Amino acid sequence: MRVALLGFGSVGQGVAKILGEKDLDLTLTAVADSKGGIIDPGGISIPEAFSRKAKSGTCGRPKLSALDIVNSDAYDILVEVTPTHIDDGEPALTHIRKALALHRHVVTSNKGPIALAHRELTDLARRQGVALRYEATVCGAIPIIHTLQHGLLGNEVKALFGVMNGTCNYILTRMEDEGLTYDQALGEAQEMGYAEKDPTYDVKGLDTALKLVILANTVWGMDAGLKDVKVTGIDLITPQAIQLAMDQETAIRLIGEAIPSKDLLRVSPRIIPRNHPLLVEGTLNALTVVTDLAGELTFIGKGAGSVETASAVIGDLLFIRERYAGRP
Amino acid sequence: MKLEMKDTPGQLVSVLGPISKCGGNIIAVIHQRDPESESDTLDVQIVLDLPAGRLPALIGQIKALGVDILRIGEERLLHKRSLIMIGHIMHTDISDTVDQIDRTGFAEVSELSLMMPAINERSSARITIKTANRIDMESAVSILREVAGRKELLVVEPLEEWT
């Protein structure tokens, strides 16, 4: 099948790299970043796209935009990996709506449109007879959406909770290990490239809240939004609070939690015992799913990173290829 | 709390009704030989969870059945939960914060550790609350949440085990 890639940053380059290296029976026919795009029905040369990006700042040509690619008939599956904007979900929301309307499958790592318009987009995809998959939006490399939609079929999911933001987990881990203040640990995370220059979205718990909304809407068919989540971030945590937790063989971590029977969607720093399965170090993510048949399941893995996140995107692409390739 | 009585046939079974009528929840039943007793009979000890204020009613009902209670255990508050507060804890009257829990009658603050890095900086405190049962604990924690909210203190709660 033919793939168009919108966004050629960390995730987009990871996807392109894997498509170039592995023989997956998928052809990259279009690619765009914010400054330009390119279409080649015969298949794009991936090394050339990388070298154009390095030399000129765009992987394509300035004349062609992402929207031109969406409206073209050069692709079967759109991979939308442009930046997340939580207020309006754009430009991804427009890209995804258009592609679905044109009967194209969509794979995205972009939390904005999925958190804001899950119901609209999944309904649209169903009506159009195409797939909308978004494994990479939650917990990077951990195949949690696939597990919830397919692996746990027949189970009732009673609750979900976990560590879903690597930036916060890194900051709290460093405060604990080195006795750093919040500001020192944040500065270090920024130097390491784990935190953005403006860290608000991560440290205030909004990123975790978006992921929680996506999970809740996926599992329970809720139509929840950010406004339905009670959110407290980690920016007020003191080294003394961490010490007080450590004195009792516990630690503080930012936990997202969804319990529909209690009508609860909450993101907050919490005290967890040292030997708890959710107590992961550094930028790792961990997620516990509580079900009626399978009991409790905990998944641990990398929540971000170029190739790790691309792994989730590639999984979605191959899922679509297996289900739909060769169909009219 | 603990109830101890002589284990004569039928006694254990007869107290189950009153316990459940009073909203009690049996945690363990322990048979033990009383070292001070001359006789060969065993004592039975019942460890149970009882909502606040129900103890007198329970004792009355058990006595009415003609069962002798040998001892009522000291351990009144079984449930313990530690939370961490962050903010201007001293300036917002810490003793009032503690008192809001203590005055409920069903919960008490059993430990408080306070760390103050410097004057005017936010301090941190670990507060341990004890109650007789889980329902009382939830009420006590929600009181603390409400008081802390009013005083602009951040409360970090433990992640409860899923049951």
Ligand SMILES: NC(=O)c1ccc[n+]([C@@H]2O[C@H](COP(=O)([O-])OP(=O)(O)OC[C@H]3O[C@@H](n4cnc5c(N)ncnc54)[C@H](OP(=O)(O)O)[C@@H]3O)[C@@H](O)[C@H]2O)c1
């Ligand atoms: N990085 C991760 O580990 C990770 C993990 C999970 C989910 N995600 C999500 O995945 C998405 C991509 O993340 P990322 O880290 O790859 O971001 P990034 O490195 O900032 O890359 C974003 C890419 O999108 C391009 N872009 C921006 N506006 C565009 C537009 N209007 N049309 C076409 N392309 C546009 C940018 O172009 P330029 O190159 O010209 O700037 C850039 O190539 C985000 O939504 C993010 O939340 C990322």
